[in-house]
Amino acid sequence: MNVLTFASNEELSAYAADYILDLVRAKPDAVLGLATGETPIGVYEQLVDRHRKSQISLRQVKAFNLDEYAGLSPDHEQSYQVYMRKHLFSGIDLPPEQAYIPCGIADDLWAAARDYDRLLNEAGPLDLQLLGIGHNGHIGFNEPGEELNAETHVVKLTEETRAANSRYFQSLAEVPQYAVTMGVGPIMRAKQVLLIVRGENKAGVLKKALYGPVTTRCPASLLQLHPRLTVLLDEGAAKEL
Numbered sequence: 001m002n003v004l005t006f007a008s009n010e011e012l013s014a015y016a017a018d019y020i021l022d023l024v025r026a027k028p029d030a031v032l033g034l035a036t037g038e039t040p041i042g043v044y045e046q047l048v049d050r051h052r053k054s055q056i057s058l059r060q061v062k063a064f065n066l067d068e069y070a071g072l073s074p075d076h077e078q079s080y081q082v083y084m085r086k087h088l089f090s091g092i093d094l095p096p097e098q099a100y101i102p103c104g105i106a107d108d109l110w111a112a113a114r115d116y117d118r119l120l121n122e123a124g125p126l127d128l129q130l131l132g133i134g135h136n137g138h139i140g141f142n143e144p145g146e147e148l149n150a151e152t153h154v155v156k157l158t159e160e161t162r163a164a165n166s167r168y169f170q171s172l173a174e175v176p177q178y179a180v181t182m183g184v185g186p187i188m189r190a191k192q193v194l195l196i197v198r199g200e201n202k203a204g205v206l207k208k209a210l211y212g213p214v215t216t217r218c219p220a221s222l223l224q225l226h227p228r229l230t231v232l233l234d235e236g237a238a239k240e241l
Helices: 009-026 041-054 080-087 109-123 159-168 184-189 200-211 219-225
Strands: 002-006 031-034 062-065 067-069 128-131 153-156 178-181 193-197 229-234
Touching: 002 009, 009 041, 009 128, 009 193, 009 229, 041 080, 062 109, 067 080, 109 153, 109 178, 128 184, 184 219, 193 219, 200 219
Parallel strands: 002 229, 031 062, 031 128, 128 193, 193 229
Antiparallel strands: 067 178, 153 178
16 A cells, blocks of 8 residues: 655645556557546546646557446436546547446446446456545445445445435435446456545545455455555545544
């Protein structure tokens, strides 16, 4: 485990963007696992900026997002399809057909989850998985529980997760109750994991994830078992380490 702390979010985001682009330079057809939420926005902004200024190409890359809300159309302003187009895909040369996001509007969500696993398996292990961490220790939408699903699956979101995400919606009632999420299997099989955590409000759960017992009650704690985990923190998130 390599843990790095940064004095500013700009420095953190710049380091993460360079980390990802160094991989792409070394392997132009890299398979990347991508995340959503507030945490990676600065990283995506830096990636777009570097692409425009230096013409670093991502044309051969394949990108797999962690999750998508169930029931939101791809054009819904809070769908992760819209999020990714807004924050990253519209600013780089990644072909749309090489950017994969779980389908949240399929008639059979479990069948769509199996299709996503097939695409993941065909692409091979992720070369890098970008992650954030939820207030309850979730990674992707793998919520705490007695057991965790290894592969892509339909998950009922906890009320804690829905409450945390309600700031993006008009009200808590509008936050979907279900999502389709990549399981912990592809995350743990990724060749590298880049975990980014910002804010003092994540300090407690981060300490539990990195140095507490490995337990399904804190899904992020499984990352302690990953052979190549890099953790990037701001000073607030690092406060309890």
